[in-house]
Amino acid sequence: MSSTAAQDAKACTQEEQERKKLKPSYSIDDATSLLKKHFNVPATAVKELDSYDDQNFRVTSPYGIYVLKAHNGVEARNTELLDAQSRLLKHLEDHSIRAPVEAQSRVALKRTTLRLLRWVDGDVLSSSTMTPSLLTRAGSFLGDIRKALDGFDHQALHRLHLWDLRRFPAVATFASKLKSMDCDASRVKLVETCIENYSRQNFDQLPMATLHGDFNDANILLHGKEWGILDVGDCVYSWRVNDVAIGAAYVMVNLCTPENRSEGFSTKGDHVAVQGAQKFVEGFLQMSTLSKDEKRALPHLIAARLATSFTLGWYSYRESLAAQPDMPKQRRDYLLHHALPAATALDVCLEATSLVADWPTTKPVRDPRR
Numbered sequence: 001m002s003s004t005a006a007q008d009a010k011a012c013t014q015e016e017q018e019r020k021k022l023k024p025s026y027s028i029d030d031a032t033s034l035l036k037k038h039f040n041v042p043a044t045a046v047k048e049l050d051s052y053d054d055q056n057f058r059v060t061s062p063y064g065i066y067v068l069k070a071h072n073g074v075e076a077r078n079t080e081l082l083d084a085q086s087r088l089l090k091h092l093e094d095h096s097i098r099a100p101v102e103a104q105s106r107v108a109l110k111r112t113t114l115r116l117l118r119w120v121d122g123d124v125l126s127s128s129t130m131t132p133s134l135l136t137r138a139g140s141f142l143g144d145i146r147k148a149l150d151g152f153d154h155q156a157l158h159r160l161h162l163w164d165l166r167r168f169p170a171v172a173t174f175a176s177k178l179k180s181m182d183c184d185a186s187r188v189k190l191v192e193t194c195i196e197n198y199s200r201q202n203f204d205q206l207p208m209a210t211l212h213g214d215f216n217d218a219n220i221l222l223h224g225k226e227w228g229i230l231d232v233g234d235c236v237y238s239w240r241v242n243d244v245a246i247g248a249a250y251v252m253v254n255l256c257t258p259e260n261r262s263e264g265f266s267t268k269g270d271h272v273a274v275q276g277a278q279k280f281v282e283g284f285l286q287m288s289t290l291s292k293d294e295k296r297a298l299p300h301l302i303a304a305r306l307a308t309s310f311t312l313g314w315y316s317y318r319e320s321l322a323a324q325p326d327m328p329k330q331r332r333d334y335l336l337h338h339a340l341p342a343a344t345a346l347d348v349c350l351e352a353t354s355l356v357a358d359w360p361t362t363k364p365v366r367d368p369r370r
Contacts, residue, residue, distance in 0.1 A: 009173035012162040015074055016174075016312070020319050022073025024055040024112050031057045031068055038107040039116045041066065050218075050334045052316075054233070058119070065119035066103055075233070076113040082106060084154035085232045088210070095148035098122075098221070098228035120228045122221030126254060130262040132279045135251055139283025141227040142215055142247050146240075146288045149210045157210055157237040162312070164213070164234075165242045168198055168304040175311050181318040187310065187343045193350060194307040201300050205293045209240035216250035216338070241294040244284055245301035248277040248360055252306065252345035253338050273348050274359065277302065281360045295361045299353040302360065306346040313339025 028046050035041045045060040055070040092099040100117040107114040162170060175191045213234030221228035252273040254260050265272045317335040321327055352359045
């Protein structure tokens with residue numbers, strides 16, 4: 001690991017550990033009181049939503065439906081980043097993309113910052129049956145977001161962020177701890193192979209841009225024919241292609257999750273996860289472009305996101321379990337929701353890349369295991 005990667009890893013490790021300690025833990029009664037005290041919103045119903053490091057509550061009130069967001073203590077003290085997120089959401093809305101913009105000004109408390117966000121109607125994409133046409137449309141929606149964000153920048157987004165694929169070498173520090181955290185040896189080997197493959201690539205020519213940073217099926221909304229986007233907590237200024245890689249990676253995760261529904265894919269040739277990722281990228285290219293360098297980098301960045309999702313998901317699960325041995329099953333399942341199928345998807349991705357170097361934009365792959 002280079003000295004820069006080692007420094008990044010040290011800083012990111014400290015931040016990840018601090019995030020676990022500074023995750024808000026408000027009750028429904030607490031949230032109801034905070035709404036009335038700080039936003040003068042009398043809630044008639046409050047329901048907690050799943051969240052990784054923050055806390056989110058769905059709020060029903062006489063004034064409408066909102067989301068009360070209590071930020072993790074790490075983000076709460078970074079007021080410039082919170083401002084960048086607010087501006088990014090408003091920028092998306094100004095470009096006809098449905099997003100949860102702020103309904104009122106933020107409120108800074110001692111250990112958190114509260115936001116009252118407008119509710120965006122729709123069902124998360126993960127609840128839909130995955131089809132080739134649906135994934136093509138999802139890719140086109142990311143293309144719309146890409147065009148909007150090409151005109152947006154904020155200094156606070158030029159930051160060190162572990163989930164940024166430029167910082168993937170720092171994930172090696174977390175990956176080295178997997179064996180001591182009761183992780184299956186075959187999954188550890190997949191991550192190690194991905195790290196080695198990544199280290200052999202040259203990403204110097206990739207163009208930069210502002211990214212959403214977490215285009216996954218739990219952050220994408222579908223309401224009839226209207227799309228919407230949630231959660232800009234991972235927004236960052238980085239390689240422009242990363243959002244495509246992230247989106248394709250989570251398509252593969254969805255299609256490698258046994259309980260999820262899919263139809264319309266070929267039962268011969270390519271693995272269904274490969275077919276889905278290809279359709280997603282096709283949709284993106286209907287609305288935007290990728291350079292030759294971006295196409296060449298794409299499969300390695302998809303693999304890197306899958307390895308990151310598994311590694312940090314497992315790490316977060318084990319760290320959270322150590323801090324809270326009686327953690328509710330719903331919370332455990334949420335932490336592992338993307339992590340375990342990400343390892344399966346990583347295996348598929350590495351196999352596809354070994355067959356066709358730029359497989360998402362060149363097809364078919366013809367997985368010999370099918």
